[in-house]
Amino acid sequence: MSNKKSSKVGGLNWAKLGTVAAEPATRACYDPTGVAITLEAKDEKASGGEGIVYTVPGKPGFLVKVYKRETLENPSKANAIRERIEAMCENRACQAMKGLAWPLMPVYGDASRKNLIGFAMRACKGMPFSSLFNGPASVKEKFPAWNRRQLAQTAVNFVKRVRLLAESNVLVNDFNPANFWVDEQCNVSFIDVDSFQIADRRGRPLVTHTYFASHTAPELLASPSALNRPRTVEHVAFSAALVAFQLLMCGYHPYSYQGVPDGGGCGSPDENLRAGRCPLGIGADCRLPDCWYKLWSQLTGKLKNAFITTFRNGHSAPAMRTPLGDLEFALNGLLITMAKDADPDRVSLNPCKVKSHEWIQTPAAPRSFMPRPAYPSRGFMRTPGFARPPYVPQQQYNPQGYGRFPTPRMGGTTSNFNPNLY
């Protein structure tokens, strides 16, 4: 038997898997005042890679996350967790935010409060975005009364929440769709927030390495060391746009490439994301499948442009990405259009036909390549009390030259019309 060797395929190693230490069935932990809380296995609500979330007996509406023994036994990880949780527990503004499972107080493994093992937080309601990301049928199954108007409203609320957090020096880091929840009234909640990047008392970013490969900016996936870099608003803008796109497209990933160029399969969304293979916009050497193109065609031109700018032009040029505020504005524009447009296909989860394209403005000069200041001095922040700057639509930048843009027109097709553009 060769089961003592390590596996090269998928990390399977029988001997190693047989010796994983189980987490204790009962945990005694203490709040900051030294009051004991007993957490039992039957109270386990969820388990993730780093920790286990428990309901708290006698405290409905509150949860406790306890980090796994394997995590806490690593001194550097344990120290980083302690520093992060204690800093988060001092952020009263985020603690007061509704729909945010922000750490309310640290939880210790001993009454002397030396050994931080987790934190208490509010429970969130709703359904994870990932439950809605299995196609139109899954949306209908979860929320029978919904159409794409509610999905658009959810996208607005989601992007707004990400923006507000960023303006508070808190950058969402792990964009796993299972970490974002929505209820039937389109209220969004964020869980697993201990992975967010926050600033310590001196303003230095406390970097976390948690990420979800299919929802992470490509420059962070370039190498393992790149993940150690502090996150910036451009990273967040990329990932937030990706989640918003999936909301509007019932889970379809913008890098679900359809090119099949090498005969080696169409590639997974995360592989295509790294490589920049995206079927949106002009110049793409592939196209959206017809069933998904119908949904895409129902978006407004400005919103399509915002996505194309982020996923195509902004793939390798982070400064080109549509800022969160602009994306939110474009999403609001879609909501307004949906309210005005009598065509049922505009809001249908299963549009019957492709909407005739809506042309964006004449392509103009590309946005400045001047990079935005990186975290923590973010140029996009607005000073409180100042009016919102006027919306300036993001123009599509074509690195191959402007000659390839079709002449804007009101409708119709020509031989060089690319239906995938809008």
Add this chain to the structure above:
Amino acid sequence: MNNNTNNNINNTLGNLDVMNPAPRCPVTILLDVSGSMSGQPISELNAAVAQFVRETQADEAASMSVELEIITFGSTADVVQPFTSMASVTPPAPFVAGGMTLMGAALSLAERDLAARRELYRAQGVSSYRPWIVLMTDGRPGDNWEPVAKRLRAEAERGKFMYIGVEIGNSADHATMCQILPTEPGPVKLQGLRFKQFFRWLSDSLKSVSASAVSDQDNIAYPSVASWADLA
């Protein structure tokens, strides 16, 4: 292709819902239903497979990602459950043990159907995780198994799929299983008749797979096998 196969390829493709954007994880389970499995082993196996279907369906991500195929091998090799999204699978009718062990024919079916499924994914632009092949037997192959086993083993060693072999009882031919399966992780023996524990582990592992990004599937932390594997 071995002649002892009962299914036409057109019937084994099943439906592929292209409006489901979840990456798929095709899973082929090959079950020995030869005469030596009769009695308590086959009844335990039947109960465990039904439990596996229920538990995997209960996980939303897994039910949308996992596509299950079940092949049994005894006197014939049969596709009793063509590739179907786990969300739509109904537990198969109880298996009846009898006959010899046509493992080679079953491996041929698995090879054919997996290739066809992957081609279908490619043609439809559906992304997928590495397929899983699970082989459970309590005996030794009674037909020509070597050519197909060699091909599958080579593919598995190149990382094309996850290949798990489980030996049931003491009469399983360990030496042959070592030739059929890739060197790593190699075959593993089931503790007694702990089919339910094995299938719970399989279900939990597939839940972990479907909750991960495709490019992260090599970094998945699988649950412990201590409840079912005899690692002595």
